[in-house]
Amino acid sequence: MSPVLIFAGNDYLTQIVTRILVYGILVLSVEMSWGQTGIFTFGQAALFGVGGYATGLIATKANITDIFILIGLALIIGIAIGMLISLFLFSGRRVGELYVALVTLALSYICERLANSWTFLGSGNGVPGIPYPSIFGHSLGSNIQVFYLVLVIFILLMLLCFYIVNSQFGLTMNAVRDDEERAEFFGYKRPRVQIFTFILCAALASIAGCLFAVSEGLVSPSMSGLALSTTTVLWVVLGGRGTLFGPLIAMAVLQIFNTEMQNVLPSLWPILIGIMLLLTMVFLPKGLSSIPNIIKSKREVKTL
Amino acid sequence: MSVKRNLLEVKNVTKKFGSLIAVNNASLHISENEILGLLGPNGSGKSTMLHAICGRNLPTSGEITLFDQEITMKNPTARAAAGMAIKFQLARIYLDKTVRENILISLQAKESFFKQIRSATLKKHEEKIRELATEFQLIDYLHLPAKQLSHGQQQWLEISMAVAVNPVLLLLDEPTAGMSPAERKETAVLIKKASQHAGILIVEHDLDFIKELCDRISVMHYGEIVASGTPQEIESNPKVREVYLTRV
Ligand SMILES: Nc1ncnc2c1ncn2[C@@H]1O[C@H](COP(=O)(O)OP(=O)(O)OP(=O)(O)O)[C@@H](O)[C@H]1O
Numbered sequence: 001m002s003p004v005l006i007f008a009g010n011d012y013l014t015q016i017v018t019r020i021l022v023y024g025i026l027v028l029s030v031e032m033s034w035g036q037t038g039i040f041t042f043g044q045a046a047l048f049g050v051g052g053y054a055t056g057l058i059a060t061k062a063n064i065t066d067i068f069i070l071i072g073l074a075l076i077i078g079i080a081i082g083m084l085i086s087l088f089l090f091s092g093r094r095v096g097e098l099y100v101a102l103v104t105l106a107l108s109y110i111c112e113r114l115a116n117s118w119t120f121l122g123s124g125n126g127v128p129g130i131p132y133p134s135i136f137g138h139s140l141g142s143n144i145q146v147f148y149l150v151l152v153i154f155i156l157l158m159l160l161c162f163y164i165v166n167s168q169f170g171l172t173m174n175a176v177r178d179d180e181e182r183a184e185f186f187g188y189k190r191p192r193v194q195i196f197t198f199i200l201c202a203a204l205a206s207i208a209g210c211l212f213a214v215s216e217g218l219v220s221p222s223m224s225g226l227a228l229s230t231t232t233v234l235w236v237v238l239g240g241r242g243t244l245f246g247p248l249i250a251m252a253v254l255q256i257f258n259t260e261m262q263n264v265l266p267s268l269w270p271i272l273i274g275i276m277l278l279l280t281m282v283f284l285p286k287g288l289s290s291i292p293n294i295i296k297s298k299r300e301v302k303t304l
Numbered sequence: 305m306s307v308k309r310n311l312l313e314v315k316n317v318t319k320k321f322g323s324l325i326a327v328n329n330a331s332l333h334i335s336e337n338e339i340l341g342l343l344g345p346n347g348s349g350k351s352t353m354l355h356a357i358c359g360r361n362l363p364t365s366g367e368i369t370l371f372d373q374e375i376t377m378k379n380p381t382a383r384a385a386a387g388m389a390i391k392f393q394l395a396r397i398y399l400d401k402t403v404r405e406n407i408l409i410s411l412q413a414k415e416s417f418f419k420q421i422r423s424a425t426l427k428k429h430e431e432k433i434r435e436l437a438t439e440f441q442l443i444d445y446l447h448l449p450a451k452q453l454s455h456g457q458q459q460w461l462e463i464s465m466a467v468a469v470n471p472v473l474l475l476l477d478e479p480t481a482g483m484s485p486a487e488r489k490e491t492a493v494l495i496k497k498a499s500q501h502a503g504i505l506i507v508e509h510d511l512d513f514i515k516e517l518c519d520r521i522s523v524m525h526y527g528e529i530v531a532s533g534t535p536q537e538i539e540s541n542p543k544v545r546e547v548y549l550t551r552v
């Protein structure tokens with residue numbers, strides 16, 4: 001069935017689904033870096049914000065709406081920042097997972113503060129009034145058209161990640177994740193694997209940020225903040241590290257609940273999310289998607 | 305004696321952990337195609353010596369050269385690039401990965417990312433994986449996660465991962481720990497075969513096992529090398545009898 005029929009006349013639903021796809025690219029970037037390579041990043045929202053603000057500012061101040069130019073510019077800035085951070089983090093001796101988490105967390109904090117206080121970035125209001133994007137001079141005039149654009153890009157990036165994870169390089173990423181020192185003894189250039197992956201994920205996050213800007217028409221400081229960074233990690237924790245689809249499903253389910261729950265339990269909902277994060281990390285370190293396997297192995301034990 | 309190139313030269317290496325001197329002014333050397341046994345009681349510093357050679361721990365003082373190149377302070381990646389491969393005392397393999405993936409991890413380690421992303425060398429490696437797995441009797445377990453292997457099989461897997469890359473220097477820390485006598489015999493054959501294109505350092509407790517296999521043996525005691533020589537010389541060395549053999 002065509003999405004047009006599903007969404008027929010329902011702009012609100014279109015926007016929710018579009019946002020899920022945009023966050024889908026974002027969660028993919030966390031899964032590729034943390035889930036696949038063991039880079040415990042709390043900074044994906046910062047790069048998401050960088051992509052979003054770059055797009056918002058260029059679109060509103062320079063009147064550029066061509067989506068390829070917008071994505072290209074967001075990519076350049078995202079990759080440059082990703083390169084700086086990853087060179088700093090990974091080019092020397094091995095650093096611990098917590099160190100990486102702290103530095104990237106700080107990055108998110110700095111980005112949110114900057115966005116909040118710098119008038120060029122619109123301070124607390126962010127950048128409103130971002131126009132619909134255009135493709136080859138043809139302007140996309142409605143949410144449903146933007147949805148299609150986002151859907152196509154999401155599918156392409158999803159396929160790209162799927163291809164990489166299932167390639168020999170995917171095994172390299174996992175070798176570094178599971179025992180980075182051991183990987184070095186085999187001759188892996190561990191810093192390069194981490195830097196390459198981090199930059200790839202910075203690129204994904206900044207594309208997601210760009211698509212967020214053009215689909216929502218607004219970027220605000222919270223899109224690069226601590227709350228979103230933590231939430232992206234929650235999606236991966238819930239969905240299960242090391243799988244591409246688990247985190248996507250977890251994110252989609254949470255997003256659907258999110259809107260409802262924020263209305264029903266405005267103050268309790270974030271706390272509930274925090275408790276969920278804690279419980280999964282303690283009792284299901286491999287995420288909700290590992291439940292079928294756990295049940296299976298329990299059954300096997302019984303039949304033995 | 306035939307002239308063989310000196311492969312590894314460890315000169316006056318000392319390694320301290322705080323006030324503990326784990327390796328004390330120890331020297332050893334290995335020529336091409338030579339198998340050197342490193343013997344010694346528990347805690348005598350054998351593994352620490354191996355770690356200094358492979359770059360896991362940097363020595364406090366001393367010098368290590370490989371093919372006349374100094375590598376004392378080089379990182380593990382550089383040493384692997386120079387042709388070093390290692391089997392750790394406690395098998396350090398990827399437990400969640402299959403046997404096949406483990407060997408592939410070793411085989412592709414030095415290849416460029418762009419080759420890896422295109423899976424360009426997969427076909428070539430697939431053949432080598434089957435060959436190695438057959439040799440190390442792992443062929444029936446290729447698609448089993450390594451954690452499901454027996455202890456002995458895990459050791460074999462790690463040895464196979466080390467020899468997979470045709471290293472010039474092979475470091476084996478207790479390669480037969482926990483193996484049955486029959487398995488030890490087979491391991492000895494495989495190690496002998498690997499020595500055709502590599503110098504090998506074997507750390508072992510069992511003199512009977514290494515005297516068959518090794519060209520020379522060095523004995524460590526409290527961090528010092530107390531004796532070096534052919535297996536016959538070592539067996540009849542009174543000092544060695546005193547510090548080591550009587551304790552077994
Ligand atoms: N990372 C470390 N930190 C502190 N002390 C260490 C460390 N590694 C080894 N040691 C100590 O150094 C000494 C030598 O240890 P090593 O592991 O080299 O002995 P070994 O000869 O390999 O013994 P085994 O036969 O039991 O394997 C021991 O006293 C050990 O406790």
Ligand SMILES: [Mg+2]
Nearest residue numbers: 350351352393
């Ligand atoms: Mg030891």
